Every structure is written in C-alpha cells, then in structure tokens.
Amino acid sequence: MKKFFISILVIFLLPTKSFGLIEVDITRGNLNPLPVAVSPLSIDENSRKSFEKILKKKNIEIEISTIVENNLRTSGLFNPLDKDAFLQAPDIANLKPRFEDWNLIKAQALITGKVNYFDDKLRVEFRLWDVLAGKEMMALAFTTVPNNWRRVGHIISDKVYERLTGEKGYFDTRIIYVSEEGPKTKRIKKLAIMDQDGANNKFLTLGNELVLTPRFNPTSQMVTYLSYFRNLPRVYLLDIETGMQEVVGDFPGMTFAPRFSPDGKKIIMSFAKDGNSDIYTMDLENRIVEKITDHPSIDTSPSYSPNGKLISFNSDRSGYQQIYVMKNDGTNVKRISFGKGIYGTPVWSPRGDLIAFTKLHKGKFYIGVMRTDGTGERLLTENFYQEAPSWSPNGRVLIFYRETKTDEKGEGFSAKLWSIDLTGYNERMVKTPTDGSDPSWSSLLSD
C-alpha cells in the first residue's frame, strides 16, 4: 500500500511537458473574386418548346443562367468560370453535384437549377452549393409569369450574393437617368428608366422639356425630378408603376436636386429665395415647406442619412464649397470635409457608414467617399468631368456620369453612365442606348 502511494507521488512529481493550444492570427487574405460555377439550368423538352413559343427565346435556361453569371461578374466579387470547363451535365448537377469535378476546375461555389413551364407560369428552382465543404448552402424556388424571366435571373443573383457576402444584393433594381441626344448646345433630354444591367430601357418623357436630377424614393417605385416648364423650375413626382405624374410645386429661383427623405414622406431640396440659396423640406401630404438652413452662403445638394436624423449638404460658408452635416432641424452644423479642392453633391450611403461626394481639385473631377465624420476620405475615380454619384441599395456600388471633352471642332462630346465599387478597382461603363446623365439607383424591387 505504501509503495502504491509513493509511486503515485512520484508520478505527480515527475516533470511533465504539456503544450498549450497554438493560436495563429490570420488578419490578411486575398481580395480575388470568388470562383463560382454557374451551371445552366436544366429544362425538359416540353417546357423548352412552350417558352420558345411565348418568349421567342430558344434557350431560356441558358439565358437565365447568363444573367446570373453577368451580374456576379459585374459585382467584381465573383469570378464565374468558363462553362466549357464544366464536366457535369446541368440536370445531374442539380440533383447531386460531383464535387470532385467542380473542385477540379477550382470552383468554390456552384449554382445549379431547373426551369419548367407549369400552369402557364415559369417555375425556377435553384441551389447554391459549397464545393469545398461538399454541402448545399441554399435552395429556393420562384414562380412567376414567363415575361418576368429576367427578373428571376436578377433575384437568383441577389440571393446568391447575399448568401456568399452577407449583405443584400442590388441586381433586382432599376436605374432612372436623364437620356441625352443631339449636339452639346442643343441637347434633347428625356427621363429614362432601365434595369441595373441596362436591359428594358424605357423613356418616360418626350423630351419637350428639360429634365434634371431624377431621384428614387427609397421605399417605393416613386421618382421625384426637376423639370423646366415655361422656363420655371418645377418639382414633379412620378409613379413608375402607374405612370401617374403630379406637380409638387413651383419654386422661385433656381431649384436644386430634390431628394426624398428615407421614409418617403418628405422631399428635401435647395432653392434661391431673395437671392440666397438655402435648404428646404416639403411634406408631401400637406405640402408645408420648412426652411432648414438660414445662412447668407449658398447651401445646396442636401441628402438625408438613412435614419433621417441627419442631413449632409454642401455650402461655401467657409469660403470654398465644402461638405457639412447637420441635424434634420438645421441645428448643430458641422463641417466634415477639410481636404484641398471643392467638394459637392454629398450622398449618404444606405448603409449609413459613408458619404459619397464629387470633388474638384486642380481641374480634375473625383468621385470619392468619406466616413460621416469626414475621416477616411478615399478618392475612387478621377476624370476630366464626372459627378452625381448615387448609391446602390446595399451601399456597395456607386453609379455616376462622366463627360468626355469636346474637340476643337466642337465634336466628340458624350455623357455616359459609369459604376464603381467601394474598392475603386471595379469600374465599368453602364450601357445605355443614348448618352446618359444624373443616374439614380432604385431600392430592391423584390423587397
């Protein structure tokens, strides 16, 4: 017994070496787009014939997957892989993908699906797979009228984007802009609307009157814009769904950039009264106009924060045009931009963390972002002339317009819509049938 205790004591006293759990901090990664395989949807022969008859589209299954592929590619966050490298047929892949095959082509995520014609409707089901983990991440089905097939592609893109990035997508959205045609001195400007990828372009006005600064209501498919009627600026409201249009009011002097409040109940704008430009709001229900700023300087381009408590605007009260932030009642005005140059058109991000702006410095125009306290200024793009940034509903991408220089003969002028994401690397021209300016991004249609 004594020996036993001694041996136990010896065991305890023996020097033992133990290792704690090794921790390694990973604080960096690559910013390469995620490789994604977008397999064409599978389709049965009867459905294919039906869609061909109704939509005049031979391969609707490929068309929808192409929309998804293009959306993911333009986001700059995904790298859709070449379809020719796919080893598995769409119908089998949708049932059970052979992950080894998809792993072989370096896909990290896989999108498969099926489309069929059922009860006069288009039904699409799709699945998102994690190739490396070998598991299904998401499976959804949509049923809609066949004519909505493009929107189905956009909705799938949004769902995939949200599942893989954690933030909402922006593909099922529309862009309203001013379509421009003709020589620079005699431009015909019409209000136009299109899907965010440039498809389904429609003109909303005839071009008889000059239209400016259309802005979407953040909560609905309503638009406010400025138009000159008998040389007087007039603020209009337009319901995109019904086509109904109404005049909000005639305002004296120059009126600038009407915008909706986040709840859509007010519009905020600036106009010159008695020769001095200040910021005003108008309640859309009772049409009461309220003066927000009262300063001898020129205050313009107001934009609400997403919670509606703050307003950003630009003012030349410091001598140069700079960006300011104030409470929604006009108190507590703070200057937030202190860099060299002239700052203008501040627009609050829908996420609330950043303010986009246009900056003019040494003869060049920049589109940039800064935090709401003015810190962390980042210039995303530089050009001869560009302005009017508008945020995508998820606050990740900005759309703006860029003009090209007129040559000595007075030719070569053009205005095009461009988009850039917050990284500043993913800059793309947005295709429009005519020249375009003053774009405004809608909220998600499917929300």
Place this chain on the structure above:
Amino acid sequence: MNRSLIASSVLHIIVISITALSLPFLSKKPIDLPPIVSIELIQITEKTNIPFAPKAKKIIEKVKEKEKKLVSEQAPPKKVKKIKPDAVPMPKNEIEKVKKIKDDKQNPEKIDNEVKQVSEFEKKELFNPDNIAALIDKSKEESAEFIKKNEKVSQDQEKNFENTGLTLSEEDALKAQIFGCWSIPLGLPYNENLLVRIKLQLKPDGSVIRSEILDHARMNKPGQGFYKVLAESALRAVKLCQPLRVPSTGYERWKELQLNFDAREMLEG
C-alpha cells in the same frame, strides 16, 4: 520647573547641533572638480598646408613607421603564448631541427628540401607569426561573438516558441499560405466585431482531420449573417489550403491548432 526647562533646552540644542554638524556636512564629500586643462591656441595653417615633395617623403615614412608600431601593438606576443602556444608553430625550434639535420646527415637532397621548407617558413615569417597568431586569436573572438549572436537568435525563437508554440518562421510560413487561400468576403462591415476562431486537428503531413468553429452557436443566431459568411469563408480557406505548411518536426505541439480569422484590417482599407 526651571531645571527641567533648562535641561530640555540644553538637550534640544545638543540634538540640533549634532544633526547640523554631523549629518549633511560630514557625509558630503568635497566636489571633485576636474583639473584645469590649459589650452594653447596654435596657427595650424603651416601643418595643414600640403608640404613640398622632399618634405612629404619624410612625413610619409614617419606615418608608416607609426603604423608599423601600431600593428605590433595590436598583437602583443605575450598574449599569444599565454592563450594557446601549441596551436602556433614555433619557427625557432624548426630552424634548430634543420640545423641538426645539416650537421648530422650530409644528405644534400634532404638538406635542400629542408632548406626549402625553411625558406618557405621564412617567407611566412615575413607576415609576422605574431600577427597570424593575433589573427587566429581575433577569429576565435569573432566566432565567439557569432555564437553569442546565434544564441541570442535562438533565445528569441525560444521565446516565440514558448508563446505560440511555433517559431517565427514557422508561423510566417503558415500565415502566408492561408493568406493566399482566404478570399475575404468584401461585403462585410469593417466596424463590427467579427472574429472567427477555428480549431484544427492536423495529421503530421498538415492535412486537416477535423475543423471546428469555436463559436458555432453564433452561426445560426438571427442577425449574425455576416459572422456566418466570414466563418464559411474561413473554413473554405482551410480546406483549400490543406495540407497546411506545418513544421516537419514537433507534431505533438502543433497537432492541434487554432486559427483566428479577423478581416477588419483588410476591410477598413
């Protein structure tokens, strides 16, 4: 009454005088002022001016002599003898041996050879054997310093080893590998506390037996979409990277690893 008053005042005076006289002044040493150095101002234009050619020769010779002296001063022969006399060949004994051969055996070839050897030795002698000894001595010192430095490095590595279980280079290799595999979801907010901790069980070749998210419960909580996305991206990175670049030895200490994925630095830009 008066007595006690006088006694107390006398005692007070004594105590005060003792403290005043003995404590600060007695212990204080007089300040050591440095001796006054007299400075003589001399015109140096004559000395700095370039001398004429005959003068220059003399000056150069003087400088050379001074340098020679300096060299001999750098390597004192006494020290060499003390430190390692056996390591340094002793030329005098050798020469004596040669002389003995000369005397005893009158073999011209051998003598020639030996003489040649002596002459070669003498050539070496021109380099000054004391200097060579000094150089050897110096090299020993340098090597000692080098060893000391190496010891310092290994001590640092040991420190790191104690802290993380991996040396700096081992940790860096692993980090660099995972950096390349981890596609950071760029849509994540930079201002939220998003730290994903993954515990790994590894095979000796670095392939992953098991990976486990330590805050797994957070993945399925409502409003934790960003965390879930980050966690999934981290798991993908681990899977994509395997086999991990682990050290070739010491499996016991790294068979379990914890990776802390934090994208804030990158997202903040």
